[in-house]
Amino acid sequence: MGSLENVSWLEKLEEQMNVDVDSMDPTFAKSLPFKPHNQTSNQLLVNEQMSVPENKEMFLQAVKEYKDQGWSAVLDRISVLICAKNIENIQGRVLLQTSPFHAYDTDKVVEHARNYAREFEKVGISKDRFCIKIPATGPAMNAGPILLKEGIRTLGTSLFSLSQAIAASQAGCLYISPYYNEVRAHAEARLWPNVEDPALDHTMSARMIQMLETYKRLYKETGKEQPMVKSASFISPKEAMAAGEMGCHHATISADVLSQLAALPYDGTKQPGEGVPKSAHPYKNAGPTPARLAKLSTIDPLAPANWDGKLARTDIDYLANNGAELEKSIEADPVTKQRLFEALELFKGGELRSKAAIEEAMKVV
Numbered sequence: 113m114g115s116l117e118n119v120s121w122l123e124k125l126e127e128q129m130n131v132d133v134d135s136m137d138p139t140f141a142k143s144l145p146f147k148p149h150n151q152t153s154n155q156l157l158v159n160e161q162m163s164v165p166e167n168k169e170m171f172l173q174a175v176k177e178y179k180d181q182g183w184s185a186v187l188d189r190i191s192v193l194i195c196a197k198n199i200e201n202i203q204g205r206v207l208l209q210t211s212p213f214h215a216y217d218t219d220k221v222v223e224h225a226r227n228y229a230r231e232f233e234k235v236g237i238s239k240d241r242f243c244i245k246i247p248a249t250g251p252a253m254n255a256g257p258i259l260l261k262e263g264i265r266t267l268g269t270s271l272f273s274l275s276q277a278i279a280a281s282q283a284g285c286l287y288i289s290p291y292y293n294e295v296r297a298h299a300e301a302r303l304w305p306n307v308e309d310p311a312l313d314h315t316m317s318a319r320m321i322q323m324l325e326t327y328k329r330l331y332k333e334t335g336k337e338q339p340m341v342k343s344a345s346f347i348s349p350k351e352a353m354a355a356g357e358m359g360c361h362h363a364t365i366s367a368d369v370l371s372q373l374a375a376l377p378y379d380g381t382k383q384p385g386e387g388v389p390k391s392a393h394p395y396k397n398a399g400p401t402p403a404r405l406a407k408l409s410t411i412d413p414l415a416p417a418n419w420d421g422k423l424a425r426t427d428i429d430y431l432a433n434n435g436a437e438l439e440k441s442i443e444a445d446p447v448t449k450q451r452l453f454e455a456l457e458l459f460k461g462g463e464l465r466s467k468a469a470i471e472e473a474m475k476v477v
Contacts, residue, residue: 120374123145134367138201210224243267269344293346310351318411
């Protein structure tokens with residue numbers, strides 16, 4: 113860490129939460145002032161990294177070895193090989209995401225996660241060093257308990273609502289990744305709530321606080337481990353700092369925003385609020401919501417006009433009947449329904465680009 117007089121926003125954030133890198137580029141991970149905890153990814157990041165010149169030979173070798181098994185087997189192989197190149201540059205786990213085309217098929221999510229696990233085993237990455245991202249749909253969340261029994265840990269992704277977070281707890285997920293901004297906001301500025309004080313005024317902050325408070329309560333009431341909240345989809349450094357103040361346990365941050373955080377000198381007197389130092393356990397002796405954010409516990413700027421003011425209940429089984437109650441909740445929440453659809457479509461696009469590149473290479477190797 114830097115000296116007290118010369119601490120960056122990034123170093124201050126690492127004091128408050130575990131900073132993860134949402135990039136598969138080993139050069140970038142090594143450039144950070146400390147070793148990031150986890151490396152997250154998605155179909156877009158895999159496609160980006162498998163296309164760089166440095167990975168061409170590795171890519172063609174994977175195509176040659178696996179082409180008889182089909183393009184998807186090649187993609188799983190290259191995804192794991194890219195992770196393997198970065199595993200020594202992080203402290204914790206590398207994460208890969210199951211196919212968005214399988215988001216509503218429990219068996220296919222389980223099968224894909226198992227395929228990843230086999231590939232990780234082949235390159236010597238043990239189960240405590242990887243995690244599989246599964247979308248927070250009813251059918252996909254039902255894959256969580258099956259995979260947990262096999263020692264394969266999961267993260268609930270494409271997550272925008274409290275009911276999805278509760279389902280992820282019931283599914284035994286190790287993490288959840290609530291998207292602070294919808295995916296379209298990264299390209300369409302009009303959709304980005306670019307506020308001066310994101311922790312207090314960003315439209316997603318209330319839902320983030322409610323997820324954290326619900327998990328704290330569930331841990332206190334049941335003693336059952338709850339998913340760690342790994343917030344994602346930040347557009348500005350201010351938003352990442354807001355996640356620290358809210359009490360998130362991890363933040364997975366793009367290379368661009370990490371670079372901005374590293375370049376900003378920290379001055380607590382100029383911050384609207386400050387997080388507290390992270391604790392050894394996410395929920396044991398967890399502190400309360402910061403007083404200035406307390407009002408967020410009972411509001412929801414993203415709720416439909418007919419919202420009755422009641423939060424999602426924790427006594428509902430969101431996994432029963434192939435996740436019927438979770439799907440019902442998503443259907444009743446237009447913001448979550450739309451943002452989930454758009455996230456899956458975005459990732460489908462990344463996967464299809466990889467498929468096309470692999471199939472083209474299969475013709476010549």
